[in-house]
Amino acid sequence: MSHLLKVENLQVSFKTYGGEVQAVRNVSFHVDQGEVVAIVGESGSGKSVTVQTVMGLIPIPPGKIKGGKITFSGKDITNLSKREMRKLKGSEIGMVFQDPMTSLNPTMKIGKQIAEGLIKHQKLSKAEAKQKAIELLKLVGIPNAAERYNQYPHEFSGGMRQRVVIAIALACAPKLLIADEPTTALDVTIQAQILDLMKDLQRRMNTAIILITHDLGVVAEMAQRVIVMYGGIVVETGTVFDIFERPKHPYTWGLLESIPKPDVKEKKRLIPIEGSPPDLFSPPKGCPFAPRCKYAMEICVEKMPGEFKISNEHIAKCWLNDPRAPQVEALIAAGRE
CATH class of the missing domain: 3.40.50.300 (P-loop containing nucleotide triphosphate hydrolases)
Incomplete structure (x- = not known):
């Protein structure tokens, strides 16, 4: 089509x-x-x-x-x-x-x-x-x-x-x-x-x-669909359900954690994304979110991640989705707490 x-x-x-x-x-x-x-x-x-x-x-x-x-x-x-x-x-x-x-x-x-x-x-x-x-x-x-x-x-x-x-x-x-x-x-x-x-x-x-x-x-x-951009690149894209219910990029996790949740009874402080956006005069060679990411690995700083296909509609540019990444499921779960 x-x-x-x-x-x-x-x-x-x-x-x-x-x-x-x-x-x-x-x-x-x-x-x-x-x-x-x-x-x-x-x-x-x-x-x-x-x-x-x-x-x-x-x-x-x-x-x-x-x-x-x-x-x-x-x-x-x-x-x-x-x-x-x-x-x-x-x-x-x-x-x-x-x-x-x-x-x-x-x-x-x-x-x-x-x-x-x-x-x-x-x-x-x-x-x-x-x-x-x-x-x-x-x-x-x-x-x-x-x-x-x-x-x-x-x-x-x-x-x-x-x-x-x-x-x-x-x-x-x-x-x-x-x-x-x-x-x-x-x-x-x-x-x-x-x-x-x-x-x-x-x-x-x-x-x-x-x-x-x-x-x-x-x-x-x-x-119906969402494109998440950071540092001049698309870091994640998927359906609304994908992005809100099963996001696969730490930047998306940060965006979701920084919004108020009206259905939660217990009041909690919003969690900001610490740090500053990348310098686009001289963009980093690796993932632009790596300096602000608490899950960043050495490869994140050294090399831009490719597109990891989660499903037909859901794609994320994050090394945590590589099968070789350590404890990837635990890290993703931790990011969604």
């Missing part, structure tokens, strides 16, 4: 005054039609750079795609021209950013910002685009849509602005929606509403979603 989106061995670097930052290193993953895939990891893990590269949003220079291939609907989009990429972004791939106020033009009425893409990509008349924009505002749950059409972004609340951004992203019924931390700037109640909205729209329109987040609660609610 062909995948809707396929990223193969992607390498992205940035030239800076201090040297070259190797932000993404040989990242591979895929997304199928109608699927929700979450990419998780702490700040600096490379998750946002990865999806921005897919969208053609990294500035070149200082950014540079040093290797790899990105295929969308069977077409190689790795080195499309800006004009070709704009056409693709408007019609087949949509994106929802973290802060809606930076995504919306404060001097332009909301309705016109939605209608703009419809006129350009679907060749609708102004009247047709206005009607469709009002329908989209209703679809994302904005009341009095016809009146709201003529209002400016500052007249909307944060949650309503994010709904508008989602309406713009979905205007041309894209095959893929990329949501980069879409609920971070919102309070908990509005977060839940936005997630419910995205799930409902995904079911109705069969749109695939890539969800970038550090909130594992959001991942559990939204995604």
Whole structure:
């Protein structure tokens, strides 16, 4: 089966005054039609750079795609021209950013910002685009849509602005929606509403979603598959059940241990992941998590682990999954206590 989106061995670097930052290193993953895939990891893990590269949003220079291939609907989009990429972004791939106020033009009425893409990509008349924009505002749950059409972004609340951004992203019924931390700037109640909205729209329109987040609660609610990134590489990937119930990488264990557990009666302190992320000016030759890993072996520091296949959907890059690793089952059990 062909995948809707396929990223193969992607390498992205940035030239800076201090040297070259190797932000993404040989990242591979895929997304199928109608699927929700979450990419998780702490700040600096490379998750946002990865999806921005897919969208053609990294500035070149200082950014540079040093290797790899990105295929969308069977077409190689790795080195499309800006004009070709704009056409693709408007019609087949949509994106929802973290802060809606930076995504919306404060001097332009909301309705016109939605209608703009419809006129350009679907060749609708102004009247047709206005009607469709009002329908989209209703679809994302904005009341009095016809009146709201003529209002400016500052007249909307944060949650309503994010709904508008989602309406713009979905205007041309894209095959893929990329949501980069879409609920971070919102309070908990509005977060839940936005997630419910995205799930409902995904079911109705069969749109695939890539969800970038550090909130594992959001991942559990939204995604079917999870990609865990650290130090610019994918360290583990699997179904939601795999990642939450039988994770095979110490970094994933650390992420799970550092979130609160509301169903546990006895109050316990959260367990942070000690140490700092790797220096991507000069990435380590071994596993990037080795300096922070209490189970690290000598080989972890000396050599990058390959992909250990746990099941058809579950892959982990960790030497502990090698049959030759000492007391591997005991170590994994200890990491999940």
